[in-house]
Amino acid sequence: MxxxxxxxxxxxxxxxxxxxxxxxxxxxxxxxxxxxxxxxxxxxxxxxxxxxxxxxxxxxxxxxxxxxxxxxxxxxxxxxxxxxxxxxxxxxxxxxxxxxxxxxxxxxxxxxxxxxxxxxxxxxxxxxxxxxxxxxxxxxxxxxxxxxxxxxxxQDWPRAIDYARRLETARGKSLRQMISHFYCEQAEEGLRAGDLRKARQHIQSAMDEDPRCVRASMLAAQVAQKDGDTELAIRHYERIEHQDEEFLPEAIEPLGRCYAALGRSAEFFEYLNQLASRHRGITPVLAVTEMVAQRDGVALAVEYLTAALRKRTSTRGLDRLIHYTLMHAEGKERENLQLLQEFTSKLLENKSVYRCNNCGFMGRLLHWQCPGCKRWNSVKPIHGIEGE
Ligand SMILES: [Zn+2]
Missing domain, CATH: 1.25.40.10 (Tetratricopeptide repeat domain)
Known part of the structure; x- marks a missing residue:
């Protein structure tokens, strides 16, 4: 002063x-x-x-x-x-x-x-x-x-949309990504209140505004599941891969649940294998490994994971490999592996999973609006050795 x-x-x-x-x-x-x-x-x-x-x-x-x-x-x-x-x-x-x-x-x-x-x-x-x-x-x-x-x-979303459209005209620059999230916010309000009609309406508007809006697909899948239409939910989740590849890890776990509910795990296994060959990320690989371990045993799972890790370096992959190998290890080998696992779990402990592309904010939760810089759709799963 x-x-x-x-x-x-x-x-x-x-x-x-x-x-x-x-x-x-x-x-x-x-x-x-x-x-x-x-x-x-x-x-x-x-x-x-x-x-x-x-x-x-x-x-x-x-x-x-x-x-x-x-x-x-x-x-x-x-x-x-x-x-x-x-x-x-x-x-x-x-x-x-x-x-x-x-x-x-x-x-x-x-x-x-x-x-x-x-x-x-x-x-x-x-x-x-x-x-x-x-x-x-x-x-x-x-x-x-x-x-x-x-x-x-x-959280006055109708007004936010109205003024965002006026701002779009004044600036001559598209704000469709942000507006699409304003519709998603209203869809979530509908979901929370059990008003599926309102939710569906706003999800459709969000998709019209931005066809690549991953959040709209995830909400549409949730609405379909509430409707008991698991088949439709699967189609919504599977769209995410083509909307924004970076969000793919978000879709895998709920997809697994949907396929399992329909008793179509074999089909899911096929789909995961395709994802693992199409994308660099580790999440599809780990999901395949898990299924191989349950279906064909740990030895084959280790074999599959080892081959996959030759093509991509991943701490999460290594951690899982040690986990499976430990199951049949004894004596000195077991001790060494346990030491290694301590190391990998320390590396992964408290590790941020998401990062904002705009301001670098990091966290363990997915935020559609960055808590740091307030930008929409800029927080995404982290990729690389210690991430996805
Ligand atoms: Zn940010």
Whole structure:
């Protein structure tokens, strides 16, 4: 805080000096004394470590005119960035109260004040300001983008969709992926409430919006299962491979359950084998291994897994290989293997499974909206030696 105030001093001094000169011109017989007392009062507050009072004095000195509007805006933003939102609000409100601003300056100040309110969680007030900005016809994209953010925070999905479409037009850039997730959110609401008709409707809209939306396929499969149509659920899960290969691991476990429920495990085994040959990931390979172990015994499972691991390096694969080999190991070999397994399980312990392609956020849960950067559809299963 102190550092920032010292930076302000020259600006305040200059502005005070300008004010003093104007005053001087207006009344030559009464020379200006305004600068000195305020300026030194401010410095005294600073020296006494009373930055709150100091800032008040300096801001008062920094008269709003066409030359200092930008300084006020910059100052407000600086405070907001430092987390001192109350100060940012005071500065932006002070700016808006002036009558000598141009339309553009006033609109910009309204926009900034809206962002301040958003930061402090006063979403209703922020919403009102952004709508005012929209009415001015200036800074439309910024206002729309903030409104879409607000409606997401309020989980008002119909409005979020409405404003996202307007933002799409204003920007000339597709937001279909995000809009599709807004429909998925509503489909989930339907699923939670047991309203399958609502869920189906929104899933269809999500698919229309973005045919590659994996989440829509997963939701459609869940609805089909609630309907008792396991066959249809399988078709939805199997679509994921073609929508976004990176999400394939998500589909395998539920698919296994669906095939098992229909007593068609042999068919699933065939499908998994195809997946394992088409994709680099380890999840299909491990699923095949598991089935071989149950059907044909551990020795064949080990043989299959060893061959597969020659083509892809994977800690999870190695861990499973040790697990199966241990089943028939004895004596010194067993001890060595146990040591190795301790090592691989340590490597895998608490390992993040998902990562955001945009900000690098990592976690063990799949989030459709990144908790770090708030982007939609950017968190995906991690691939590579220690991941998928
Ligand atoms: Zn992120």
């Amino acid at each position: 102190q550092g920032l105030l010292w930076l302000l001093l020259p600006v305040a001094a200059f502005s005070g000096w300008l004010a003093a000169r104007r005053e001087q011109r207006r009344n030559r017989r009464e020379p200006a004394r305004r600068l000195a007392p305020d300026y030194f009062k401010g410095i005294n507050y600073l020296l006494n470590e009373q930055p709150d009072k100091a800032i008040e004095v300096f801001i008062k000195m920094l008269e709003v005119d066409s030359e200092t509007v930008e300084t006020h805006l910059a100052l407000g933003n600086l405070f907001r960035k430092r987390g001192e939102v109350d100060r940012a609000i005071a500065i932006h409100q002070n700016l808006i109260a002036r009558t000598n601003l141009t339309d553009e300056e006033r609109t910009l100040a309204l926009l900034e004040l809206g962002i301040d309110f958003m930061k402090s969680g006063l979403l209703d007030r922020a919403e009102g300001l952004f709508n005012q900005v929209l009415g001015s016809g200036m800074y439309t994209r910024q206002a729309l983008s903030n409104l879409v953010d607000i409606y997401q925070q309020e």
